[in-house]
Amino acid sequence: MKKMEAAYLEKPGKIVVRRIPIPSIEENEVLVRVARCGVCMTDVHMYKGSFPVKMPVILGHEFSGTIEKVGEKVTSYANLTGQIPIKVGDRVSAIPIINCGLCPACLRGKSNLCESVQAIGGAGEIVNNGAFAQYIKLPARVLYKLPDNLSYIAGAFIEVTACCLHGIDLSRIKEGDSVLLIGAGMVGLLLLELVKFQGPSQIIVSEGISERRKLAKARGADFVIDPMRTDPVNEVKEITSGQGADVVIEAVGSPQTTEQAIQMAKKGGIVNIFGVADIKAFSQIKPFDIYFRELTVVGTYAVTLDTFNRAAKLLASGRLGIDYLLTEELPLHELKKAIEMMKKKKGLKKQIVMVKE
Numbered sequence: 001m002k003k004m005e006a007a008y009l010e011k012p013g014k015i016v017v018r019r020i021p022i023p024s025i026e027e028n029e030v031l032v033r034v035a036r037c038g039v040c041m042t043d044v045h046m047y048k049g050s051f052p053v054k055m056p057v058i059l060g061h062e063f064s065g066t067i068e069k070v071g072e073k074v075t076s077y078a079n080l081t082g083q084i085p086i087k088v089g090d091r092v093s094a095i096p097i098i099n100c101g102l103c104p105a106c107l108r109g110k111s112n113l114c115e116s117v118q119a120i121g122g123a124g125e126i127v128n129n130g131a132f133a134q135y136i137k138l139p140a141r142v143l144y145k146l147p148d149n150l151s152y153i154a155g156a157f158i159e160v161t162a163c164c165l166h167g168i169d170l171s172r173i174k175e176g177d178s179v180l181l182i183g184a185g186m187v188g189l190l191l192l193e194l195v196k197f198q199g200p201s202q203i204i205v206s207e208g209i210s211e212r213r214k215l216a217k218a219r220g221a222d223f224v225i226d227p228m229r230t231d232p233v234n235e236v237k238e239i240t241s242g243q244g245a246d247v248v249i250e251a252v253g254s255p256q257t258t259e260q261a262i263q264m265a266k267k268g269g270i271v272n273i274f275g276v277a278d279i280k281a282f283s284q285i286k287p288f289d290i291y292f293r294e295l296t297v298v299g300t301y302a303v304t305l306d307t308f309n310r311a312a313k314l315l316a317s318g319r320l321g322i323d324y325l326l327t328e329e330l331p332l333h334e335l336k337k338a339i340e341m342m343k344k345k346k347g348l349k350k351q352i353v354m355v356k357e
């Protein structure tokens with residue numbers, strides 16, 4: 001039996017690369033040889049134990065690769081790619097969510113909120129093995145054929161771009177709005193790139209790391225705030241003539257920044273809780289604030305089929321600047337190092353490289 005390498009999360013803080021048999025596929029499945037897989041903050045949460053997951057498990061949900069084997073009953077891609085035949089050698093990514101297609105959420109187009117959703121290598125109640133491995137088997141219907149001009153690097157960016165696009169949709173930014181981003185890590189910066197397309201009058205970024213503030217400024221933020229040195233709530237009020245921002249996107253995931261987000265929004269404004277908080281964390285929020293200032297508080301979880309498709313097309317258009325976001329490319333046995341770096345907020349996106357382009 002042919003073998004492959006796979007990185008298992010065995011218990012919080014422990015990742016072990018094992019040689020295991022290459023998975024065999026069922027008639028409705030496809031075997032993909034993984035080229036690249038991005039490391040995500042949800043991987044860090046599962047590694048730390050702050051997002052519970054059944055272990056041992058192979059994580060990794062932001063991937064690209066090549067089709068190696070096709071099950072007997074697999075014929076064409078799902079409608080998202082267009083009804084074209086699936087072939088060995090096709091370059092693909094996958095939507096890391098298996099939804100039922102029949103529950104009320106699925107029927108409303110909210111595949112990410114499916115009642116019996118299974119995640120592939122990502123954060124969810126049921127988690128199937130992911131792509132921090134040389135091969136991954138997948139149900140054919142989650143496969144997404146990469147546009148011809150999209151590299152494996154960009155292919156592994158589709159999922160995270162789709163998450164951000166989903167967040168932008170839910171933030172309902174209007175041309176001329178003032179938009180505040182809390183956090184300019186890899187996801188905060190990607191959100192910044194997408195906010196620019198929405199025609200805001202003002203982009204404000206609050207970020208504690210000076211390197212990241214510099215990047216945010218260079219990429220188009222009008223104002224950057226260091227929340228370690230000034231009171232960010234007062235600072236935002238000052239920048240917005242005492243009003244607060246029309247839209248606040250919290251992309252850190254801490255109780256404190258969530259509290260700030262509520263205080264920084266304008267009357268009638270929108271607050272989007274985008275960052276992944278520790279599952280046990282609590283914030284202190286005054287209900288009166290939300291009531292009296294008519295705030296809309298929304299959350300953003302994962303991707304939908306629609307946002308995945310749009311993210312792939314947007315990346316293929318070349319209009320979205322992402323090259324600077326990839327700061328580390330590491331082999332599989334350095335996955336633990338990559339996750340530790342993310343914990344310490346070093347660098348931006350890390351990709352695990354299985355096959356060099």
Ligand SMILES: [Zn+2]
Nearest residue numbers: 040042062160
């Ligand atoms: Zn992710």
Ligand SMILES: [Zn+2]
Nearest residue numbers: 100103106114
């Ligand atoms: Zn469903």
